Amino acid sequence: MRDLESHVARALALVAPLAPHQRPLALALGLTAARDHRARDASPPFDNSAMDGYAVRAADVHGASAETPVRLPVAGETAAGAPPAAVRAGQAWRIMTGAPMPDGADAVVPVESTDGGTERVAVAKAVEPGRHVRRAGEDALPGDVIVSAGQTLTATRLGALAAVGVSAVDVVRPARVAVIATGDELVEPGAALGPGEIHDSNSVLLAALVREAGAEPLVMERVRDSPEQLLQRLAAADADLVITTGGVSVGAYDVVKAALSSEGVEFVSVAMQPGKPQGLGTVRGMPIACLPGNPVSVLVSFAAIVAPMIARLHGSETAVAQQRTSATVEQGWATAPGRRQFMPVRFTAPGSVAPATAGGSGSHLIASLAAAQALADIPADTERVSAGDTVALVRWIR
Ligand code: AMP
Numbered sequence: 001m002r003d004l005e006s007h008v009a010r011a012l013a014l015v016a017p018l019a020p021h022q023r024p025l026a027l028a029l030g031l032t033a034a035r036d037h038r039a040r041d042a043s044p045p046f047d048n049s050a051m052d053g054y055a056v057r058a059a060d061v062h063g064a065s066a067e068t069p070v071r072l073p074v075a076g077e078t079a080a081g082a083p084p085a086a087v088r089a090g091q092a093w094r095i096m097t098g099a100p101m102p103d104g105a106d107a108v109v110p111v112e113s114t115d116g117g118t119e120r121v122a123v124a125k126a127v128e129p130g131r132h133v134r135r136a137g138e139d140a141l142p143g144d145v146i147v148s149a150g151q152t153l154t155a156t157r158l159g160a161l162a163a164v165g166v167s168a169v170d171v172v173r174p175a176r177v178a179v180i181a182t183g184d185e186l187v188e189p190g191a192a193l194g195p196g197e198i199h200d201s202n203s204v205l206l207a208a209l210v211r212e213a214g215a216e217p218l219v220m221e222r223v224r225d226s227p228e229q230l231l232q233r234l235a236a237a238d239a240d241l242v243i244t245t246g247g248v249s250v251g252a253y254d255v256v257k258a259a260l261s262s263e264g265v266e267f268v269s270v271a272m273q274p275g276k277p278q279g280l281g282t283v284r285g286m287p288i289a290c291l292p293g294n295p296v297s298v299l300v301s302f303a304a305i306v307a308p309m310i311a312r313l314h315g316s317e318t319a320v321a322q323q324r325t326s327a328t329v330e331q332g333w334a335t336a337p338g339r340r341q342f343m344p345v346r347f348t349a350p351g352s353v354a355p356a357t358a359g360g361s362g363s364h365l366i367a368s369l370a371a372a373q374a375l376a377d378i379p380a381d382t383e384r385v386s387a388g389d390t391v392a393l394v395r396w397i398r
Pocket residue numbers: 181182183185186198199200201202203245246247248249251292293294295364
């Protein structure tokens with residue numbers, strides 16, 4: 001049996017990062033940054049007022065209070081968008097939020113601490129130097145890395161880039177991932193079930209997982225347990241990565257294995273649970289991962305093997321790896337000795353998890369999987385997971 005780590009290493013060796021291209025910020029949401037993006041401009045770009053009020057020299061309003069206000073002449077006013085003015089000692093300057101600080105002033109007295117005068121102002125509260133002033137560059141300096149290579153361009157990251165003068169980003173296009181389900185028993189979701197038939201849930205599950213990973217699913221018409229039909233379908237596929245489900249174990253009609261064993265795809269047992277039978281290789285120049293048919297095995301195989309392949313295509317391996325977390329087990333479960341186990345879990349309280357599938361780890365329990373919010377990643381040498389243990393978690397589902 002091959003350990004999962006070396007299987008994933010082989011899977012990663014089959015894919016290379018996609019070439020980057022440039023896009024305007026407005027068209028980059030959800031894509032992966034292909035390189036570090038740095039600030040062109042400082043944020044804020046200049047010292048400015050955090051309040052509507054009066055720019056002063058703090059020394060000029062020293063000791064001001066409601067009982068003993070300090071009165072200063074108002075030498076002028078600056079609104080947001082105007083160029084900076086200058087004040088002399090003993091003067092106040094009316095200023096609006098976001099307006100540049102006048103030269104010579106070092107603090108802002110909020111209008112609420114004054115009588116609001118326009119010719120002369122009575123200041124009823126002292127301020128220390130720097131008070132209510134937003135300093136140039138306190139948020140970011142030119143050259144600071146705002147988004148790192150491999151990070152997803154989220155709303156907040158795009159907004160940050162805009163603020164520091166960046167208008168376009170180098171991104172990787174979403175990888176095209178073909179999905180092919182196999183099985184004589186499969187019918188469309190919603191279709192009436194004949195004897196022995198089940199709904200094809202893997203096509204839907206995988207297309208959604210591919211999309212959640214930031215890639216573009218190409219769901220191909222599913223194939224019956226016919227090697228010829230599968231080879232035909234593969235001949236029509238044009239993708240950066242192909243995923244099949246079903247037909248990879250030791251049954252009599254294991255179509256994927258039958259069709260692709262002689263095509264340079266290797267079929268192996270991987271020391272993981274669920275998801276032991278796996279195929280991996282290249283077909284017509286396209287990397288292919290042949291997953292088992294059971295839906296829970298599909299989810300686990302996707303998380304453990306396919307998601308890293310997509311991350312490699314997108315150049316986001318580091319950022320994805322950083323999303324791992326941990327939790328405390330509320331209710332233990334049996335492990336699979338010698339195999340790395342991925343147990344679907346749900347949160348019972350913040351930071352606390354229990355198995356999501358009441359019936360155990362049965363890899364056909366797709367409906368129970370709807371309750372799962374993460375996979376607990378249990379090392380191969382763990383003999384039992386008990387209440388109170390800390391476990392690593394992969395894949396967050398709200
Ligand atoms: P197989 O590896 O083809 O023997 O499939 C293993 C199990 O997964 C069988 O119970 C199949 O019926 C089930 N299965 C295979 N493909 C799908 C699919 N697309 N949707 C739901 N269940 C599937």
